[in-house]
Amino acid sequence: MSLRLASNVFYRNGTALLRCRRTNNVGLLVRTRAVPRSVHTQALNPAVNNRSPPSSVWQNRWNLARRAFVDNLLNRVTNSLSADLRRHTARQLMFGNSRPFFALVGMSLASGNGMLTNDNQLEGVCWEIREAVGRMHKNLTVAERLKLNSSLGLKQFELGSVVAKGNNAVVYEARKIEVDKEHKDLISKQESSTKTYPLAIKMMFNYDAESNAMSILRAMSRETVPSRCIQHNTSRPDQQWLIGYEQNLIILPPHPNIVTMHLCFADYVPELIDSHSLYPQALPTRINPEGYGRNMSLFLVMKKYDMSLKQYLSKTQSLKIRDRILLLAQLLEAVTHMSNQNVAHRDLKTDNVLLDVSEGNDVCPALAITDFGCCLADKDNGLHLPYKTADTDRGGNIALMAPEVVTARPGTFGYINYSKADVWAVGAMAYEIFSGSNPFYSYERGKPPLLRNTTYEEENLPTLDDEIPLIIRSLIHSLLRRSTSERLDASLAATVCQIYLWAPSSWYTKYVMPTSNEILQWMLCLTTKVLCEGGTIMSSVNTKQKTYTEYQLITTFLHRAKLYEIKNALSWMQLVHSE
Structure with missing residues (x-):
């Protein structure tokens, strides 16, 4: 960005914000004059309206800040129709419709005209993506809500x-x-x-x-x-x-x-x-x-739901590798959501995972975690449970507890960290998904498990089939690390699966990190497809399950996607391929 352009942007947005603070009236925006190559030609009305409620004042301040950000981005689009495009985009954006904004940013990235210049602006677009997908997800949630009367x-x-x-x-x-x-x-x-x-x-x-x-x-x-x-x-x-x-x-x-x-x-x-x-x-x-x-x-x-994950895996022996990865990605997205809300399930196993297979076994089913009777969901302690006595409830099946949980010792100042305990359980379940057997749990009476979660060594983990991609094999082993500092967290592991499923393979096989603009352009393509097609597909009863599951998975990823986390996941994937 040139010094002249930076000064112009600072003057235009800075004076508007100062005027808003001085008059304490951001409720009325009026068009003052037509300025070429400017998205917003509105100024603040100097009249003071002290009757505006506080919530309305803060909402209008937020809208003004958002306008300033969008103005900074869209002001650099240079073509013959730029003025009309900018006005239409700003009008749609302020009414909660982000599709014109994403389309305009995507065209700018594809044309390479330098519309976005730093990671702060790119993270701002990521925020817009999360907000837009979040609104669609909220609408779908409201649509599926049943009218039930708890008193009846x-x-x-x-x-x-x-x-x-x-x-x-x-x-x-x-x-x-x-x-x-x-x-x-x-x-x-x-x-x-x-x-x-x-x-x-x-x-x-x-x-x-x-x-x-x-x-x-x-x-x-x-x-x-x-x-x-x-x-x-x-x-x-x-x-x-x-x-x-x-x-x-x-x-x-x-x-x-x-x-x-x-x-x-x-x-x-x-x-x-x-x-x-x-x-x-x-x-x-x-x-x-x-x-x-x-x-x-x-x-x-x-x-x-139709059946549990355990029943599905026992009935479906010839499941495609890609469908198995889709199941793992859904599991990791669910654990990511729980971790972000400071909830630990503490009893993850294939019996407590339900599937919707209404479209048949030849397509990947939709997955949902259930049975929260052993979960940790305390607002006071979060994911850290005080462990003063041995009588403290540590969760469900002891054979499927993470090493840091099963080997914890009670004490006056003792506690158990559950921040990565569910991730370890997902790693154990991944062996059932990809190889058919859990190394830490045996379903046959009298037959001991292959490994014990208290004493196992990482090099003794069973070898996975070579048909499973290297990235997925390394991911499963990383989920089962004994040290919590070396174990991947749920969000990063889920991002790795999502990148493997939807991103170009050259991003993690050629050891050349894609630029921020390339990553954002990929995200905008996913967002545009989800916003234009996903809402109709996910709300349709007659939609094929495979399409529904994949759109749903992409939506959950975009709802939490951050630029820095995608880069961290790509760095980890490139490191795996370089070893």
Whole structure:
């Protein structure tokens, strides 16, 4: 950028900001004069409006700062239609539509006219990408939200057969019905021949908590971490407890690779199909005189998935390498989302990963992590758990705990760092995805595992097949490093998978780092395709699953993508190829 241009930009944007600060009125923007080769020809109205609410003032200040950034970028587009393009782009951008902005920046990068000159401006465009994709993801989340009434409980659902049963819960297929008798009869007439159950209701076994919503939700609070709605009853006088409950517990924002949990509520345990034979001891005495369960328990309403990852891998032996990488990438994206929200699952295994294979086994399914009953989601301690006594709950299966967790020793000032514990579990699961067996866990009774997480050495890890790409093999081994400082974090590992899937292979095989403009141009291509096609594809019921899964994976990547992290991932990949 020349000195003259820098002075012009500083004067134009700086004087506007100073005038805004002096008058404290940024609510009114008026067009003052037409200036060639300038995106914004608006100035601040000197009239002071002290009645503007504080939130409106800060929002307008943010809009002004954003205008200044966009002005700095778009002012350097030089062609015969630049003035019209800049005005149209600015108008669309200020109304929340970023597609013209991305298109204009992409054309500038392709033409090489020097529109972007430093990494700060490139990171600003990355921020715009994250915001635009985030808005699309939010709209899709709102569109799939069900209208459920937590106060009605089980009355608004019809339960079908048993989907799964464990030591702590049972899952039934379900569908929403109308409570009104007239509507209910109408639905039963229309769907009696083709009755479908798109939902699943998980009923927890309650042996200890008192039969009221307050005690049950507190005792089983971890199960509700991915829930999008928790039972509310404003008519109760003790409503304040629910506010405190939500303040102490982290609630995961929606994510494509986290189980879709629409609602959780407490209700009376009903006498359901096969309940006396499947879980007789969990039934209350009013149903089974020999049962030990309480009258009420926790119910979780979720999207119905087809099978677990364990079942899928056992049934699908001839899975393509690319599809296996897509499964690994989805796992890493889910763990990245949890880590960014200071949540550790602590019980990751193929039984707790669900798949949607409704389009058949010949395409890669969509993946979602479930069963958060052992998770760590404490706002006070984050991912560091105080470990003062040996009675402290460290998570799920001890054979699948990370080395730093299973070898931790309690003490007065002791603690366990879970920041990379789930990543280690994903590395162990990756062996099941790519080779069919977990070296740290044996599903056959009486047969010990190949390695133990307490004593294993990294050089003793089983060798993966040569058909698996070198980058993926090195990534799996890096996830299983005993030292947390040498182990890749979830975000970097997920970025490596995403780059391998979608970026040019020459970026990590020719040992020449692509420029920032090339990386941004690649990101803009992905963003444009997702914004123009992804929303329609991901919201369409008749879309092929393969396209849906890949668009969904690209969207999650763009929603968190940062330029410096992409460069770090490329450096790691180039280092792997150079060794």
